Amino acid sequence: MPFIPHTSEDIKQMLATINVVNIQQLFDEIPKDLLTADLSSLPLGVTEMELMREMRECANQDAGLQCFIGAGAYEHHIPAAVWDIVGRGEFMTAYTPYQAEASQGTLQLLYEYQTMMARLMDLNVSNASLYDGASALAEAILMAVRIQRKHQSHRVLIPRTLHPYYRQVIHAIVSQQNIELIEIAFNEKTGRTDQKALAAFDKQEITALVIPQPNFFGVIEEVDLLTDWAKTQNAIAVAVVNPLAMALLKPPGQWGKTGVDIACGEGQPLGVPLSSGGPYYGFLTCKKEHVRQLPGRIIGRTVDAEGKQGFVLTLQAREQHIRRAKATSNICTNQGLLVTASTIYMSLLGPEGLRQVALASHHQLRLLKEKVAQLADVKILFSSPCFHECVLQFKTPVKKILQALATYRIQGGFNLQPVYPELGECLLVCVTETKTSEDLEQFVRRLREAVSAVREVCV
């Protein structure tokens, strides 16, 4: 019996102790007509050896590709030490640290994480994780709504340069609560949020303005202007950033004259593998004055009975298991193990390492842009500086180009056509520090071939 240790002798003795004749009798309080489960449609159990082999073959189907897709999930080198330590049973197989004295390892690590993330964002406090970047933004908006609870109605401005899936997620989550999400257009030249579109809301009651950096197109937004606009409106400024980029770009705590109120985003770039989209984690940081509206678990440093430093879950009165219906969020299980990975990753890379990874990614993207600029029938869409992604525009269907690249085992990027039809046939391409100059050359060579192959078919 896989994972069940009972011998028949054990079972005999246990049944005798309980004073029943068989295990079935233990279910005698359940109405008979409910004992109807039927698993006969499921496969028989297999051994680890058999399944490992099957899954090796299964996984191999999707392996061995060069990846130029970004769009919210980024391939970076993860030092071996990170997951070697994360995978240690003591981290991996512990529950939430409810018994603080028996969980000082996890708790201290989370305290260290909170400190690192607050410093990276240049804000005062951080929680211990939310589900992912998109849901963290939804929680940030709900948080802004709670901070602005005196507002008559809740209108939140969302730039169209925000990741389209983030927009879908926040819609699914916050629209249950009578919050209006208003889309802000972007400038078609720069790919940045249009200041003029914002001006339409001057002097109106706005609960919050969401500010992505870099935005979905990889473009660097004018975050100072946006933040200052929000602050003059008394709107909460909510930054949603790539945390790795913050080693290079100005952090949210320094945007505009005052810095933002809340910064959140996807933690995946910091040591978390792509893994088909998850588990990742959402981070959420804010100014000190908002800490009691911060959702999710928070770790605090305290002392033990002898005055020795120790760590506990704190401010639990915000949480569902104490406050129930009045909690700041329903979140319980979070993404602790991924935060463990990020904490180790950030420690290994350090300030300079993180900056170098960001710089290398940026630099390699520039190299790619230079090479692509020489291709016929491919246009680099926006004029603004980018972090490590950019938009390429084609004259033929992106879908076909991607299929052509796939034959060379290259994943060419994310097809923007379905989500931004107004841009025509566009591709979002990402380059990180994992790509060498030869990789880029190979990519551009294949892209040229793909473009001309598709052109021939389409003409």
Place this chain on the structure above:
Amino acid sequence: MPFIPHTSEDIKQMLATINVVNIQQLFDEIPKDLLTADLSSLPLGVTEMELMREMRECANQDAGLQCFIGAGAYEHHIPAAVWDIVGRGEFMTAYTPYQAEASQGTLQLLYEYQTMMARLMDLNVSNASLYDGASALAEAILMAVRIQRKHQSHRVLIPRTLHPYYRQVIHAIVSQQNIELIEIAFNEKTGRTDQKALAAFDKQEITALVIPQPNFFGVIEEVDLLTDWAKTQNAIAVAVVNPLAMALLKPPGQWGKTGVDIACGEGQPLGVPLSSGGPYYGFLTCKKEHVRQLPGRIIGRTVDAEGKQGFVLTLQAREQHIRRAKATSNICTNQGLLVTASTIYMSLLGPEGLRQVALASHHQLRLLKEKVAQLADVKILFSSPCFHECVLQFKTPVKKILQALATYRIQGGFNLQPVYPELGECLLVCVTETKTSEDLEQFVRRLREAVSAVREVCV
């Protein structure tokens, strides 16, 4: 500076403390004309990311093959738990447990290993590992020589059915010490050690007889007869066995009327990956009366100052670091981590699991033999029962057949031609529990194709 933590501030302070002006000064006792090293021919350092990518590509060259080679190194399924635990820093990055109180983990594990190995062999004691199977056999022979120190000269009988590389290794090691190794022929029908060849030594002074089980051809030797013959000669009976096979076959402690004196072999089948041939480990077990001649480290159970159970390295007076020139062996660093793997492997598999793995391997080999028996131009060479390897004889060069199989990414077996030219064109094939019936069918189909392809070329 990879793996060197010193900041320039640290270096400054340290030099000041030592009272030197620079690091170079610390080498001032070395004659200048010796400071000649020149590393300019070596490549520049690379980052983990760069090297990981290069090595991934390097390793991939040799990956993705179906392996039917055995010949002393066997592919078995290793449960994931084994190396997850072996790889824990506390096991992997500890030194030899010289400070017992700070090494109870390793020491207790080794004591458990000794117990398991002694039980598997049905002998009384075990050491804590030697380098590998072949060198363990050399040590076993030297041990026999020490036990028989009253003998005039030392003659050791070595069956030709012993692994040819083992024969080479023991020759390289023990021949330095005036020990004569005498080869014993095998019966060409059965593939077993020829009792008649042994009879030639009846009543002579023989130091030891080596008895392989199964032998290099995969054939099950008549170990009872061989052991009894050795005992009547007053020769030390040295078993060299596949430890996994001992879950199915009679263990050395039960061979003949008295059991053998010494049993040794290659530990690799018990949870150690193929890894291009190493690191593996040699095991060595013996009867109680020979314990003081046992080379290598031995762990003993004792008590601490409060009477609590604990473990230490014991009988160190046998070892080189105490006894120096008079030690039982020069071995110091052994193969501790591999024994760690085996201990976990044996614990996970348990008595029945180990037996099932052995049985499955045997059973799948039988299946293969049945299928091969139907092929034209392929003969199953020996009539005796085999464990999980057997010899196939061809009419065309094995070398060519292996090359043909390689085009299907099949590693067909070990070519016996160079080491047993007397057998003609022979191939040693191995099947373990990792091979499914479909694998076998595929192998036989490809073998048929290979045989006929080679025949056409050769005809």
Place this chain on the structure above:
Amino acid sequence: MTQLIFELSQQHRRAASQIPAANYDCSDIPAEFLRKTLPRLPEVSELDVVRHFTQLSQRNFSIDTHFYPLGSCTMKYNPRGVHRMAMLEGFLQHHPLSLEVHSQGFMACAYELQEMLKAVTGMRAVSLTPMAGAQGEFAGVAMIRAYHRARADHARDEILVPDAAHGTNPASAVQCGFKVREIATGSDGNMDIDALRAAVGPHTAGIMLTNPSTLGVFEQKIREMSKIIHAAGGLLYYDGANLNAILGKVRPGDMGFDVMHINLHKTFATPHGGGGPGGGPVAVGERLVPFLPVPMVQKTADGFRWLTETDCPETIGRLSTFMGNAGIILRAYFYARLLGREGLHRVAEFATLNANYLLAKLTAAGFTPAYVTRRASHEFIITLKNEAKTFHITALDVAKRLLDYGFHAPTMYFPLLIPECLLIEPTETESKQTLDAFADVLIKIMQEAKTNPALLQTAPHTLPVKRLDDVKAARELDLVYIQ
């Protein structure tokens, strides 16, 4: 040893093997957008990092090191092989936005898990995207809301929950815009049916239940309750946290539930990671199928494809950027495959055997079960209210003292309605010998309570820290390290 990583930091120290070395240019980015000073992350060596975090890890209890009978959390063995499979390169390096042709491996696994979850729940369809139980609850309640709206039934603004419910239930309902009404529990641990009847009406959107309940007993009148709710026009939500108790025996769909979540990190043995990640797939009956969150995986003649908003126009939408905790989905699938149809129902059987055995032993030793007349499900509650009064100790004291003996404490003070309670869930993967040792220690601790209560009141004594000051932590907030 308890130094913070920041205290190890030395200016300019670094792990050079991890840092791209070249001199990169970012002159194309105007200075106003750039960070002026480096973020104050720790500056340490690779050895510092490995040593620090390895040492930290050792300051944790975990399944891999300790018995962990944390009620409601199903802390069972997390098979190592499952973890290894999820770490296979083809899964680990797979981008979520890869073309479908480059995603067939992952999608096959996800699809098969969908099918398996349908079979064990008795539901019509499954979406795997919710990232934990609470998000599954949110998705479920959002579907209930969408259902009523689709029928233009706008008056239904109330969700019922038992008073014993887990805090996520009311919190999720509120996050979906509902009011919450609590229903009392009867003295036998079943819900008070009269209270339920009194509560339902045209404002009832639905009820959230778990069965067996958080009280560790099977809600026997579940069919009747389902009739009452359905008759009132409401729907039934099943909180799958306790699915381990009935896996392969009873199907929520057959009990009358319309929607549920499954905690993969409980029933399906994915490791809890010191707080997460988990997985909270939702399963629904016929009526709610159109509203399931996207994406889901569909099987076609040409392979697997994603179902998105375009295919499911009535979906409540997308709950995560991509498709939820994909790696957890893989792990749950592998676990289910290892167990297979003959293994899955044994989970419930042996989890129940273990709970009832431990309950019987403790009862025989004089402990007070919360519900004397009832069978335990996969977990059970003992109340220490008598001991608390007599010896001036609390359930918390007992919990802390257990840590000294190398056992993780059971869940304390939940559900709230049982005073001084411990909710004990041994799970099926623990042996009789471990349960015996645990019972022996609990009995010994009661002995200590009698002879030396201070030993409990000041516990733990053998851990890296003594009892921690929660009050100070909340009053004098210290949430980030200030140098």
Place this chain on the structure above:
Amino acid sequence: MTQLIFELSQQHRRAASQIPAANYDCSDIPAEFLRKTLPRLPEVSELDVVRHFTQLSQRNFSIDTHFYPLGSCTMKYNPRGVHRMAMLEGFLQHHPLSLEVHSQGFMACAYELQEMLKAVTGMRAVSLTPMAGAQGEFAGVAMIRAYHRARADHARDEILVPDAAHGTNPASAVQCGFKVREIATGSDGNMDIDALRAAVGPHTAGIMLTNPSTLGVFEQKIREMSKIIHAAGGLLYYDGANLNAILGKVRPGDMGFDVMHINLHKTFATPHGGGGPGGGPVAVGERLVPFLPVPMVQKTADGFRWLTETDCPETIGRLSTFMGNAGIILRAYFYARLLGREGLHRVAEFATLNANYLLAKLTAAGFTPAYVTRRASHEFIITLKNEAKTFHITALDVAKRLLDYGFHAPTMYFPLLIPECLLIEPTETESKQTLDAFADVLIKIMQEAKTNPALLQTAPHTLPVKRLDDVKAARELDLVYIQ
């Protein structure tokens, strides 16, 4: 917690996921060859195994958890990335007898390591097969023997070793059939040259040395010694255990050595695994090239090929079944690549800096260095003979007390000629801050020796066990568990 795995065993318990399930037949094997009863291995569950061995691991000091200044052992950081690379499937599942076309990946790495080792040693050729230092010594001395024999110089039956030499040196010489003569050390830590002159002769096959010596100082007259030995017709063996001290600075080949081994598990950072595995490649000068052990890797225009007995008819032969500890060879190669030419010589520089810094600190604090006038190499010796007399403590007591403070003890009582000595080797991967903390603790322990020597004499106090009884262990042998 200290239960043996056998004590956890319950008849018929098993880890079912690991056991092939089918009913297999072995009726073709006559019963006389079959095992009659199952071997009495532990019968435990997968969780039992994971928990037991995880707990055991926590009862160890290691580099990943503790500073480990074990002299002569070079306990430096073992990079995790190196381990990960060696575990790549193409390396891990590669059969040693694969065809050469299926072995090019591994062979490329082995070949390049051969080349790198040639460069750092200043030797002409390298064989990677010896599986540890001691086997390297055996191979080296066997080559010396083969060399003399090839010249029909049969009188040479003696190998010289310094009295400070590691025990493996004399043991290896004996295993090669030589007699061993010890040469005394002078008061400055250099070998007594007159004693050496007196000892050499036509019976001298060679000498085994390490430089810097096991006394932690550089043998300054090495050129002169080499002349003496060579003039007498003998050869010089270099024990590479201390190569870390001179890596990239001094080459043994240039000092006059004819043959040497390299401890990959020391200088090249492969993890020591609680006792092994290691790697002991041998490098030789011109004269010994024909005798190198096989197999080696050769580079040809068509790729890499194995050199075996056929190619090297004078080889001393094969020392391991296949090609030695291949996985360790890979790890050493990866490590060398990460460091590169600019990193390898820094190893010696910073190992030397650390040793001299710690020596300076300890000397300033009143400790007695074994050789006051000498620079430390990568390690150094302090002698506690004064403290031992004054406070009635021993080097052992100090070592055990260090464990209480979370530091692994230095090597004790080696070399034998220095009384009450500690041989301290910090390695280059430890930081100044760690060395400072270690020095502070040693100073504190000396304070304790003054005020409360019992604290040392009965140490350790904070580990899972108190001081263990070695005498009982050796007298009342308990080497396997008897139920």
